[in-house]
Amino acid sequence: MTQAQFQETANLEARGTAPADRHWRDYFTFNTDHKVIGIQYLVTTFCFYLIGGVMATIVRTELATPDSDVVAPELYNSLFTVHATVMIFLWIVPAGAGFANFLIPLMIGAKDMAFPRLNALAFWIIPVAGVLLLSSFLVGAPQAGWTSYPPLSLVTAQMGEEIWILSVLLLGTSSILGAVNFAVTIFTMRVPSMSLNEMPLFCWAMIATSALTLVATPVLAAALILLSFDLLAGTAFFNPTGNGDPVVYQHLFWFYSHPAVYIMIMPFFGVISEVLPVHSRKPIFGYLAIAYSSLAISFLGLIVWAHHMFTSGTPGWLRMFFMITTMIIAVPTGIKIFSWLATIWGGKLRLVSAMLFGMGFISTFLLGGITGIMVASVPFDIHVHDTYFIVAHLHYVLFGGSVFGIYAAFYHWFPKMTGRMLNEFWGRVHFVLTYVGFTVTFLPMHALGMQGMPRRVAMYDPKFTTINVICTVGAYMLAVSTIPFIVNVIWSWRYGPKAGDNPWQALSLEWMTTSPPPIENFEGIPVLATGPYDYGMEKIQNTGERLRLKLRENAIASASGQKRGIPIAEAQASTFFGGTATLVEPESEINVDSPADESQDGN
Amino acid sequence: MLVGIGVTLISLWYGQNHGLMPIAASAQASQIDGLFNTMMTLSIGLFILVHGVIVVAVIKYRRREGDNTDGPAWHDNFPLEILWTALPAVIILGIGVYSFEIYNSMGGLDPMGNHDHGTMQSHSKMRGSAIAGTLSDTPQKAPQIQPEKQIALGVGAAPENEEKPADLVVNVMGLQYAWIFSYPESGVSSGELHMPLNGDVQLNLAAQDVLHAFWMPEFRLKQDAIPGRGSELRFIPNKVGEYRIVCAELCGAYHGAMKAVAFVHTPEDFDSWLKEQQIASTQNLEQAVAVNPDKLSDGEFLAPYVREIKINAKTLEQLHPTHH
């Protein structure tokens, strides 16, 4: 047996026999299957995205004219407050958890998460908290912005504010429970042959994310508990009239909420590290650098929070300290960006929708990151803090980063989740509409902010009307852009062409079982023969073709009761550092129905 | 090589000619613009570099029809990785040091430094006047945090002026939804900020009820006004004109309407304005002190200031007392 031959056999060793056949009703139960939970997360959070998006659309409609004419100013404040809360706590953060739920056990070859029941609990908190939050509109929704700075939050819409606090506390709890689960699962449940440095990078990203969640989220809980006491019991922790200090709240809040932005982006850094190599047909460039830069970002993310307070109660020298720490984050992030660029460079790019969103992510996130560095510079931030420049920055990183990442992940793993392919044409339409709509909405906001338009205003100086109208038009485009996606997903889920196990010819373990995977993912425990990114390496030339044949072979073998084992040490030795990429001559019988280019050198 | 020069030229040109900033009305403002232009230049270069790679890759390396093979198995290149770790680090260091310099020369490191201008006293005097009470009805007494424990906030004197007192001190009080300026030396109080050209102006910021932020876009200056804490902005206006003052921190439903105007006059004009005001403003203050603001709606309360703060009458009508 040659080296090349046993690779896929090995990975396929534990392939499940039959795809899971889930009834739709399973998705409405307290199900403990991580795949069901993952899909529950994703569908639920997407619904909340639409709700948050409708609020954003009303906000933009209001801003099409300088006067406060569409909604009352109080309601306007509630709208952007709840918009942001929904988008952050009910869309981006739990969507990351959704993918993590679905993918982590599959990627590391486990049967489920470490704590399945806890997992289901963490999910079911989310719809409850979401409905609670939205119900605040009945009694007067919170109006103090998603940051809820006291003293304003103590004196406006108090009922709504308390509901907001409870809802965010619940969501925080859910995300902590999720993080406990992810961390324990990744550390203890990998297949025995998978060392930490052989995990798919998505798992690394989730380690970094979970660490941040575990350390930072409780501090938000502390802040909100104290705020609650101020609100309900008349204490004065943050109330200057009782000697309290509103700035302390800001420190506690940002100690969570700055790391939160990395909690929101890092899972999608992980996603991009998965999507790009598969569709570029190249190994990820600089695996270790990408993996460890996530940890660096986690750590640095914990010591930069006061950059949101440069014009607040922060003394000058402290502003300088936080400026420097903040800027340093460009280095680990840059390592990732450049490694991804090196990954696609020279590859054979398959420009499917997932790949388009992946590259779109680099493009838009880059701009958001650059403006991030600009606002980290104190003198400049003093000018643009709390203006539309910040609104532009945060949407570039959150929408251009996280949402693009979510879409990339959706297109990439949809076949695995449902066993069906999405329609490529409409995927591309979706991408183009989103990218253009996004740029039209948010690019001009940079200029608005620098020219002098503050954020969180329902009425503004008429000289900003033109740019605001452009932004509003862009927002409508974004609203429209979701339609092809929704239709595509619903239609393809039912009628899309069957995907097969591994439509992208990918190498990570989740693709080695059926689509959708059976109840316990794998039969027995899968054996690693290739690293997750060994594209183009000697043993796996022309993976696709070979996989198909091996599948057939495997079926015959298992029919005759044989099991084939694989010496992992051997595979490892040649996977990570070896592999001179010389061509392996395919055996003649393999050639039966493969294209003629089989023997072409992979460069 | 040619591409490199091209990118550099474009970055330099756009970095200096973006036209994104409003006019600069103080020396500090021009310095900050210089910093921004530098960052913009670097950013454009980075932007073109990254997008160039993406676009070229999409065109040159897209998968050809029928080619099912993998790409080359490159997966690391140590020198290259060192390069793209070190380069951003160097750039960051550059921007950091540059920002630090500017911040220092603006006076950011010396607000309310070792010298005490009596800031806190004047604040508490303001507080004593009857405008209090917009906040909650918590029956707690409101002793101030002691001045000597106060951390310095805001932008202070430029290093060369550190020891000198400012030419003009103005106490600025933010309240829902107006700015009130009082000139302690002349006893004038107004809804507009008037400053002499090239005078060293110091604003002592305080807030009455909730957080506000005092922003003058043409001066590139902003500082939160925090209830219970003083903060400061010090600068030298160098262009005569009329400038916006905007509240930049969410402070309630009419946060967007909380604006004021700043005038920079020639010194002569400034003096005549001051004289003119002395009588009128004392009247204003009396009026404000005479009534109990707790009993007034915001609209009524702000009515005396309408002329100065330029909230239009309609907005004012919409203010209703139930906003908190």
Add this chain to the structure above:
Amino acid sequence: MQQIPAIDPEKTALNYHHSAEIEAHGEEHPDHRMLGVLVFLGSEGMIFMGMFAAYLIYRAMAPMWPPEGTPARELLLPGINTVILIASSFVIHNADAAIKKNDATGMRNWLLVTIAMGVVFLCGQVYEYTHLEFGLTTNLYASCFYVLTAFHGLHVTFGVVLMAGVVWRSRAEGHYSSEHHFGIEATEIYWHFVDVIWIVLFVLLYII
């Protein structure tokens, strides 16, 4: 061509299948659960860290701490309370040691003692609340005092409930044994956690 290293029989696929079957039976693995508990407690501790940080800032900012006019704090009762709580940590450790020797009765008795000590602590706390001369909103120190101790008290209460749960379950013969005693170990660790938090709290609120 690369030299292929010798095959490690431990790492062949057959072996994995073998071990897979063993593991497939246990629904959850003890080591996972213990790690989970530790990670969760670390996270829980951060809530307290946040509150402690806020408290320390207030303290550092105030000209006088506790603020002028705060009635003097009684140290005797909280001192006794502290001793009881610390001692209970040793007591609960005995319960754990007992079950490791398969001594279920001993374990139960030790746990009952711990519960009693926890309840005494809580009663002491309530007594203190009702006899203090300042209320929740008297001043910043008072607010911090009540909120921090109450939040800790909540944790103590939860710990007592946990122990009661263990005792309840141990009625069934052989529910816990020297092999299966995750519940007891977790409860013990939780109790130590509550204890450590209290020590920090005590030092912050009463001593310095």
